[in-house]
Amino acid sequence: MILTLSSGEMEVVRRVLGREPREAEWKLVDALWSEHCSYKSSKVFLRSLPSTGPNVIMSVEDWQDAGAVDVGNGLALVLKVESHNHPSAIDPFNGAATGVGGILRDIISKGAKPIALLDMIRVGKLDEKGKWLLRNIIAGIGFYGNSVGVPVVGGELSFDETYNDNPLVDVACAGIVSKDSIVPSVVKEPGLRLVLAGFTGLDGLGGASFASRKLSGMDEIGAVQIADPFAGKIIIDVTLEVAKEVEAIKDLGGGGLAVAVTEMANGLGAVVNLEKVPLRFKYLSPEDIIISETQERMLFAVKPERVESVCSKFREYNYPCEDIGEITADPTIRFQYNGQVVAELPSDLLLSPPLNVWPAERASRRREPGREVPLGEALRAILTHPDLVSKEWAYSQFDYEVGTSTVVKPGQADSAVVELPNGKYLALKGDANQDLCAEDAYECGKAIVAEAYRNLATVGARGIALVDHLQFGDPRKPNVYQDFIDAVRGISEASKFFSIPVVGGKVSFHNEDKNGNPIKPTPLVVMAGLIEGKLARNRIDEGNLVLIGETRNELAGTLFSRIFGGGGEVAKTKLIEDLIASNLVIKGINEGKVIWNKDISKGGLAGALLPILTKGFSVKISSSHVVGTSSVLGKMFSENGGRFLVLTSDPQWFMYQAGRMGIQASAIGKATRDGGKLVLDDETFPMDSVVENYYTFLEGSL
Amino acid sequence: MRTAVIKFPGTTCELDVVKALKVVGAQAEVVKFNSLDPDRYEAVVIPGGFSFGDYLRAGAIAANSEAMKGVREMANEGKLVLGICNGFQILVESGLLRGALLPNINLRFVTRWVRIRVRRKDTPFTGESKDVLFMPIAHAEGRYFLDDEEIASRLAVFQYVDERGEPSPQANPNGSLMNIAGITNEAGNVLGLMPHPERASFSSISPDGSRDGLEILRVFGK
Numbered sequence: 001m002i003l004t005l006s007s008g009e010m011e012v013v014r015r016v017l018g019r020e021p022r023e024a025e026w027k028l029v030d031a032l033w034s035e036h037c038s039y040k041s042s043k044v045f046l047r048s049l050p051s052t053g054p055n056v057i058m059s060v061e062d063w064q065d066a067g068a069v070d071v072g073n074g075l076a077l078v079l080k081v082e083s084h085n086h087p088s089a090i091d092p093f094n095g096a097a098t099g100v101g102g103i104l105r106d107i108i109s110k111g112a113k114p115i116a117l118l119d120m121i122r123v124g125k126l127d128e129k130g131k132w133l134l135r136n137i138i139a140g141i142g143f144y145g146n147s148v149g150v151p152v153v154g155g156e157l158s159f160d161e162t163y164n165d166n167p168l169v170d171v172a173c174a175g176i177v178s179k180d181s182i183v184p185s186v187v188k189e190p191g192l193r194l195v196l197a198g199f200t201g202l203d204g205l206g207g208a209s210f211a212s213r214k215l216s217g218m219d220e221i222g223a224v225q226i227a228d229p230f231a232g233k234i235i236i237d238v239t240l241e242v243a244k245e246v247e248a249i250k251d252l253g254g255g256g257l258a259v260a261v262t263e264m265a266n267g268l269g270a271v272v273n274l275e276k277v278p279l280r281f282k283y284l285s286p287e288d289i290i291i292s293e294t295q296e297r298m299l300f301a302v303k304p305e306r307v308e309s310v311c312s313k314f315r316e317y318n319y320p321c322e323d324i325g326e327i328t329a330d331p332t333i334r335f336q337y338n339g340q341v342v343a344e345l346p347s348d349l350l351l352s353p354p355l356n357v358w359p360a361e362r363a364s365r366r367r368e369p370g371r372e373v374p375l376g377e378a379l380r381a382i383l384t385h386p387d388l389v390s391k392e393w394a395y396s397q398f399d400y401e402v403g404t405s406t407v408v409k410p411g412q413a414d415s416a417v418v419e420l421p422n423g424k425y426l427a428l429k430g431d432a433n434q435d436l437c438a439e440d441a442y443e444c445g446k447a448i449v450a451e452a453y454r455n456l457a458t459v460g461a462r463g464i465a466l467v468d469h470l471q472f473g474d475p476r477k478p479n480v481y482q483d484f485i486d487a488v489r490g491i492s493e494a495s496k497f498f499s500i501p502v503v504g505g506k507v508s509f510h511n512e513d514k515n516g517n518p519i520k521p522t523p524l525v526v527m528a529g530l531i532e533g534k535l536a537r538n539r540i541d542e543g544n545l546v547l548i549g550e551t552r553n554e555l556a557g558t559l560f561s562r563i564f565g566g567g568g569e570v571a572k573t574k575l576i577e578d579l580i581a582s583n584l585v586i587k588g589i590n591e592g593k594v595i596w597n598k599d600i601s602k603g604g605l606a607g608a609l610l611p612i613l614t615k616g617f618s619v620k621i622s623s624s625h626v627v628g629t630s631s632v633l634g635k636m637f638s639e640n641g642g643r644f645l646v647l648t649s650d651p652q653w654f655m656y657q658a659g660r661m662g663i664q665a666s667a668i669g670k671a672t673r674d675g676g677k678l679v680l681d682d683e684t685f686p687m688d689s690v691v692e693n694y695y696t697f698l699e700g701s702l
Numbered sequence: 703m704r705t706a707v708i709k710f711p712g713t714t715c716e717l718d719v720v721k722a723l724k725v726v727g728a729q730a731e732v733v734k735f736n737s738l739d740p741d742r743y744e745a746v747v748i749p750g751g752f753s754f755g756d757y758l759r760a761g762a763i764a765a766n767s768e769a770m771k772g773v774r775e776m777a778n779e780g781k782l783v784l785g786i787c788n789g790f791q792i793l794v795e796s797g798l799l800r801g802a803l804l805p806n807i808n809l810r811f812v813t814r815w816v817r818i819r820v821r822r823k824d825t826p827f828t829g830e831s832k833d834v835l836f837m838p839i840a841h842a843e844g845r846y847f848l849d850d851e852e853i854a855s856r857l858a859v860f861q862y863v864d865e866r867g868e869p870s871p872q873a874n875p876n877g878s879l880m881n882i883a884g885i886t887n888e889a890g891n892v893l894g895l896m897p898h899p900e901r902a903s904f905s906s907i908s909p910d911g912s913r914d915g916l917e918i919l920r921v922f923g924k
Binding site: 146397 | 711712714715718721722736750751752754755756757810811812813814838840842898900901903904906907909
């Protein structure tokens with residue numbers, strides 16, 4: 001197994017211990033000090049994210065497995081996002097499936113019932129390898145989510161060659177728990193028994209460390225975990241059954257038992273008797289038991305008198321459950337095998353790796369001047385781009401109806417909406433924008449928060465919490481590290497502006513292609529919101545088209561510039577525009593003025609028109625009414641924020657209200673039922689082949 | 703009707719079914735797979751999911767469980783037995799219904815809202831039903847097959863149909879023989895179907911506000 005500790009870090013360990021560590025101890029330190037588990041290169045900056053608010057119950061600073069906010073009636077919403085990028089690059093089916101399993105266990109660790117999943121997938125070009133990756137990623141997510149009965153209610157699917165070798169597989173999960181029944185991940189008192197449910201096997205050895213370096217190109221399949229959703233379903237059902245009987249719950253994820261025990265002890269100590277660990281494979285060495293990342297295992301801290309009751313509930317399903325040790329007052333983490341010490345290290349050493357703040361330098365971004373692109377060619381390229389086509393091929397493989405609470409389903413709107421047990425409607429959306437982030441990670445950090453906020457507004461919801469996932473290349477590269485710092489700054493600024501607490505997050509570094517080039521920076525946010533008034537049903541019909549917001553000729557960092565290069569200015573996010581425009585849309589929804597609406601994002605105004613065109617309608621646009629720039633390409637393809645496209649029968653209402661609020665709104669055209677055409681001023685663009693491509697591209701390619 | 707909703711390890715839809723059965727006024731409760739007492743209930747529903755992970759073949763392990771002996775006893779006594787999705791798979795695997803449910807023709811899991819025509823109204827489940835029902839499917843193994851088309855035609859209760867109500871090839875989501883979506887036994891008291899009536903029982907989550915699933919579930923409220 002490859003260790004990822006640096007020689008400097010190894011020196012620190014030797015110095016603190018005053019001796020040469022045992023082999024198992026190196027592995028233990030390697031797992032806990034991995035970037036994946038310790039956030040050693042990111043923690044300093046993550047502190048700048050706003051993590052508090054009147055509705056926050058549990059947040060980042062608690063370093064729990066997931067964040068939680070109050071959603072009324074005594075209920076808490078638990079939210080978490082995570083990626084499984086490296087495992088999915090090597091074994092896309094199991095990598096993606098175990099990503100789902102892992103996030104579900106984070107949610108149940110809080111005693112919360114998982115109610116919805118989102119998946120945000122980014123792959124490269126659709127050659128043989130790309131198709132293999134995508135087919136298996138989608139099948140793997142479906143395999144796990146469907147089997148355990150948690151609906152995948154929404155997500156993203158984007159194609160960019162930056163992800164050819166390193167796909168991004170992000171999954172987010174929302175769960176619900178009664179506020180006073182949230183279970184902590186950490187203990188506060190010694191004497192509790194450590195109870196482990198589930199078999200430990202050979203898979204996923206050193207996975208946390210594997211995730212914390214670039215893909216080596218060598219055979220690393222042993223670091224990938226194997227998914228067993230049936231076991232996952234049992235562990236979900238039984239964990240929720242025993243949640244009220246235990247003092248703390250921790251999922252065994254990256255770093256296996258090593259990390260779970262150390263983090264649960266949280267500064268106290270622990271003694272673990274490794275011979276008690278139920279094994280799937282008899283001859284597993286004590287060292288491997290400590291760092292195995294076999295899925296479908298949970299660790300519980302239990303009062304001694306309750307151990308039998310907890311384990312009996314697992315045994316009812318023939319699921320292994322054993323008392324493997326205890327929490328001690330002595331702050332030492334001790335793993336022993338039949339009384340023989342295998343590893344014995346101070347808790348404090350394991351939990352406090354030296355933090356890294358790497359040199360950072362902003363890359364100079366030179367943009368070649370783009371060629372003159374004829375409008376027809378640009379429209380065709382944008383409107384047939386795989387990022388904008390129907391994703392039914394993917395989401396139809398997910399059981400998005402299980403739970404009988406999916407109100408707005410995949411493909412119906414910019415946000416998914418699920419009904420909570422208290423009758424409220426919860427909106428969920430994940431957003432990232434690798435094009436903009438590659439140009440300016442700070443503007444992009446702001447923009448993705450603003451986009452998520454707008455996306456929630458399209459169904460009538462206001463954001464209440466977000467979680468982020470920060471995906472970059474190797475942090476030791478100054479340009480990569482600067483992008484990371486910039487993105488955090490942008491996300492932090494925007495979430496403060498909208499007063500939306502960041503209640504959790506993850507960092508994934510070392511996402512690179514096989515030549516060592518970093519992926520485009522891809523921070524991602526998942527926002528949750530509540531619908532306070534009416535839910536927008538968003539059914540496309542004939543009506544007037546109103547464009548809310550100002551269109552600026554900012555084509556750098558857009559889908560247009562990804563395809564055609566060039567692009568001029570980078571969009572500068574003016575958060576106040578996003579806030580006011582969202583207010584206007586929500587007001588319009590509540591006053592019954594909105595037939596259908598969509599925020600303007602990928603593909604610009606043209607991209608926003610596509611859903612109308614594909615539902616058998618024609619669209620007629622008068623370009624002079626798109627205000628803010630004289631460039632037709634800018635009008636059609638700029639992706640600057642603060643804008644919505646609304647179908648309404650009362651355009652005057654929007655213009656009047658916008659004027660009162662201090663933003664732009666103009667009636668730019670009409671949608672009519674005589675399908676198949678986009679008419680821009682005097683020019684008519686037939687859309688039949690665009691519409692056909694929309695429905696058949698993914699099905700035909702895969 | 704006192705109705706048992708069986709939960710096998712891996713069943714995912716038991717709470718959804720109970721929620722829908724409550725709408726029609728049934729006395730429904732979840733019963734764990736190892737504690738079904740057939741004499742306590744007048745009807746039983748086997749909900750969807752992935753019983754025992756569907757690891758051998760969908761429904762195969764559950765079909766050989768102790769619980770299914772109880773279900774068979776209930777079926778033989780003329781009590782109502784409804785299998786939804788994985789429950790339908792369990793009923794064919796256990797021989798309570800004829801035929802088999804093969805992997806979908808495109809070998810993929812599929813979720814979709816479909817229309818099904820009610821071909822037989824002489825069963826207790828469909829006696830007062832509308833002609834065409836709108837419901838979602840969600841399965842990987844729902845391709846109904848029986849090597850005798852005449853029997854299949856006689857037992858078929860539901861058929862996938864298009865918007866004009868025709869059992870066209872385009873309306874067939876999984877390659878089922880004769881677009882069959884659900885069948886009954888000879889006596890008519892055992893029904894299995896792939897679409898999920900419990901997911902079409904609440905107007906808030908139905909694409910058009912309809913609640914067609916209640917047409918089938920209503921009988922449990924009697």
